[in-house]
Amino acid sequence: MKIKRSERLVDLTYYLITHPFEIVSLTYFSDRFQAAKSSVSEDLAIIKKRFESQKIGKLETIPGASGGARFIPRLAKEDQEVMVQDLIDEINHTERLLPGGFIYLSDILGNPKWLQVIGKVIANQYLDQDIDTVMTVATSGIAVAQSVASYLNVPFKIVTRDPKVTEGSTVSVNYVSGASGQRVEKMELSRRSLEEGTNVLVVDDFIRSGGTIEGMRSLLAEFKANLIGSAVVVENLVGKSDKPKDYQTLISVAQIDEDQKTIEFALGSLFDS
Amino acid sequence: MKIKRSERLVDLTYYLITHPFEIVSLTYFSDRFQAAKSSVSEDLAIIKKRFESQKIGKLETIPGASGGARFIPRLAKEDQEVMVQDLIDEINHTERLLPGGFIYLSDILGNPKWLQVIGKVIANQYLDQDIDTVMTVATSGIAVAQSVASYLNVPFKIVTRDPKVTEGSTVSVNYVSGASGQRVEKMELSRRSLEEGTNVLVVDDFIRSGGTIEGMRSLLAEFKANLIGSAVVVENLVGKSDKPKDYQTLISVAQIDEDQKTIEFALGSLFDS
Numbered sequence: 048m049k050i051k052r053s054e055r056l057v058d059l060t061y062y063l064i065t066h067p068f069e070i071v072s073l074t075y076f077s078d079r080f081q082a083a084k085s086s087v088s089e090d091l092a093i094i095k096k097r098f099e100s101q102k103i104g105k106l107e108t109i110p111g112a113s114g115g116a117r118f119i120p121r122l123a124k125e126d127q128e129v130m131v132q133d134l135i136d137e138i139n140h141t142e143r144l145l146p147g148g149f150i151y152l153s154d155i156l157g158n159p160k161w162l163q164v165i166g167k168v169i170a171n172q173y174l175d176q177d178i179d180t181v182m183t184v185a186t187s188g189i190a191v192a193q194s195v196a197s198y199l200n201v202p203f204k205i206v207t208r209d210p211k212v213t214e215g216s217t218v219s220v221n222y223v224s225g226a227s228g229q230r231v232e233k234m235e236l237s238r239r240s241l242e243e244g245t246n247v248l249v250v251d252d253f254i255r256s257g258g259t260i261e262g263m264r265s266l267l268a269e270f271k272a273n274l275i276g277s278a279v280v281v282e283n284l285v286g287k288s289d290k291p292k293d294y295q296t297l298i299s300v301a302q303i304d305e306d307q308k309t310i311e312f313a314l315g316s317l318f319d320s
Numbered sequence: 321m322k323i324k325r326s327e328r329l330v331d332l333t334y335y336l337i338t339h340p341f342e343i344v345s346l347t348y349f350s351d352r353f354q355a356a357k358s359s360v361s362e363d364l365a366i367i368k369k370r371f372e373s374q375k376i377g378k379l380e381t382i383p384g385a386s387g388g389a390r391f392i393p394r395l396a397k398e399d400q401e402v403m404v405q406d407l408i409d410e411i412n413h414t415e416r417l418l419p420g421g422f423i424y425l426s427d428i429l430g431n432p433k434w435l436q437v438i439g440k441v442i443a444n445q446y447l448d449q450d451i452d453t454v455m456t457v458a459t460s461g462i463a464v465a466q467s468v469a470s471y472l473n474v475p476f477k478i479v480t481r482d483p484k485v486t487e488g489s490t491v492s493v494n495y496v497s498g499a500s501g502q503r504v505e506k507m508e509l510s511r512r513s514l515e516e517g518t519n520v521l522v523v524d525d526f527i528r529s530g531g532t533i534e535g536m537r538s539l540l541a542e543f544k545a546n547l548i549g550s551a552v553v554v555e556n557l558v559g560k561s562d563k564p565k566d567y568q569t570l571i572s573v574a575q576i577d578e579d580q581k582t583i584e585f586a587l588g589s590l591f592d593s
Contacts, residue, residue: 053325057333058374064334064338093326097330098334101330101331153477153478154512154513157475157476158475159469185458186458186480190466193435193462197435203430237426
C-alpha cells in the first residue's frame with residue numbers, strides 16, 4: 048500500500064527518535080513506504096530542519112546509493128545550559144542538605160522528566176567518542192546511567208557494593224570511601240559484564256570525595272577496559288583539593304546554609320568556557 | 321511564522337511521544353503553529369491513524385473548544401505478546417542459571433531496547449488505573465521501575481535494603497527473604513518519598529519466594545499508600561506454593577536444565593487468557 052508524505056513523516060519521526068545513532072537507509076524506507084528514494088530524501092530534509100529548529104537534535108545525512116540518515120540527539124551548548132538551569136531552579140531554595148555533606152536528590156533522580164535532561168546533557172559530551180557502554184555504581188547512579196545509555200543507544204553496567212547473588216561470578220576491587228579517607232570498601236562487577244577493550248563512560252549522581260569514581264577506575268583497569276570519561280550530576284566536594292579533576296559535573300554547589308539546610312546550586316564544570 | 325502541515329506533523333509527533341498522558345490542547349498548538357484549530361485537528365487525525373497502524377499507541381481525542389488529544393502508549397495484547405516473545409527468544413538457550421534458583425538477567429536489564437519492551441508492556445496493564453508512582457527495591461529493579469514510570473509519565477521510588485545516608489530519614493519494615501523463609505531482612509524508604517493515599521504500582525525484575533513483594537506491601541501500609549498492583553519481569557518460584565499470586569509476571573520459567581545451566585522461558589501470567 049502506498050503511503051502519503053504526511054503519513055511517512057509521522058512514521059519516520061517516530062522511528063528516528065526511538066533509534067538514535069542507527070543509520071536509517073533510504074532503501075529500507077523506500078521499500079517500506081513504496082516511495083521513490085528521492086521522496087524519502089525530501090521527507091528526511093523536512094525532519095532535519097524541524098529537529099534543528101525545535102532543538103530536538105541533528106539528523107546526519109549519509110550521501111550515496113547506500114546512504115540514509117541517522118538521528119544524533121545533539122544539542123547546542125546554550126540549549127543544554129538552559130535545560131540544566133531549569134533543573135537548578137527546581138532544586139534551589141529547597142531543604143536538601145543532609146548530614147555529612149550529602150544532598151537529597153531522590154526526587155529528581157526518580158523523575159522521568161529530569162532524568163531526560165540529565166541523560167541528554169551528559170550524553171551530549173560524548174556523542175563523538177565511540178562509547179560502547181555506560182557504567183555506574185549502585186544504587187543512586189543507576190537511573191542516571193540508564194538515561195545516558197538510552198541517548199547513546201548503548202548498554203549500561205551496574206557495579207555493586209555488596210555481593211549480589213544474581214550476578215554470577217564477579218571481579219572486585221577495594222577503594223577508599225569518605226571525605227577523610229577513613230573507610231576501605233569493596234565494589235564489584237559481574238565477570239561477564241565487560242569485555243577487554245570496551246570503551247566505557249562512567250557516570251554517577253553525586254560526588255563528595257571522588258573515592259567511588261577512583262574505585263570504578265581501578266575496576267576498569269582489572270577488566271582491561273578503556274575509561275573514556277566520567278560525568279557526575281551534582282558535585283559537593285568536602286574539603287579543598289588541589290588535585291586536577293578528571294570528571295565533569297552538571298551542577299556544583301555554590302553556597303551552603305547549614306541553618307536552613309538549603310544549598311545554592313550553580314552550573315557545573317561542563318559549562319566552564 | 322506560519323508552519324506547514326508537513327512540519328507540524330514532525331513537531332506534533334515528537335511532542336506527543338515525549339509527553340505520554342499529557343493533554344495537548346488544540347488552542348496551544350494552533351497558537352504555536354499559527355494554524356486554524358481545524359488544521360491541527362486534521363494533523364492529529366493523521367497521527368492517530370499512523371500511531372495505530374504502526375502499533376505505537378493510541379491517540380485519544382478530547383472533543384470541544386477546550387479539547388485536544390493525548391498519547392497513551394496502549395498496545396493490543398497480541399502485540400505485547402510478540403514483543404515479550406522476542407525477549408524470550410533472546411534469553412532462551414543461553415547459560416543463565418545461577419546457584420539457588422537465581423537467573424542472570426543483568427545484560428537484559430542493562431539494555432535500553434529490552435527495557436523499553438519491559439516498560440511498555442508492564443505499563444500497559446495499568447494505563448487506566450490512575451497510578452501516581454512506581455516503586456521498586458534496589459538494585460536490580462530500578463531499571464525496570466524507571467522504564468515503566470517513563471511510559472506512565474509518573475515518578476518512581478526506590479526502596480533500599482541498606483541504610484543510605486543520601487536519603488535522609490527513612491521508614492523501615494522487616495520482611496522474610498529466601499525461599500524457605502530462613503532470613504529476616506530490613507527494607508526502607510525515605511520518609512519524604514511517599515504521601516498518604518498515593519496510588520502505587522510495585523515492580524521488580526525477579527521473583528523467587530515473593531518475600532520482597534510482601535515486604536513492599538507492608539512498607540506501603542506504613543505510609544498509608546494504596547497498592548494498585550504488582551508486576552515482575554521473571555518468575556522462578558522455588559518450591560510449590562498453593563497461595564494465590566497477587567502479582568503479574570511477564571515471563572515465567574518453563575523448564576530448567578541444571579546440567580547445561582540453561583532455562584526455558586515462557587510467557588508469564590500477564591498473558592494467561
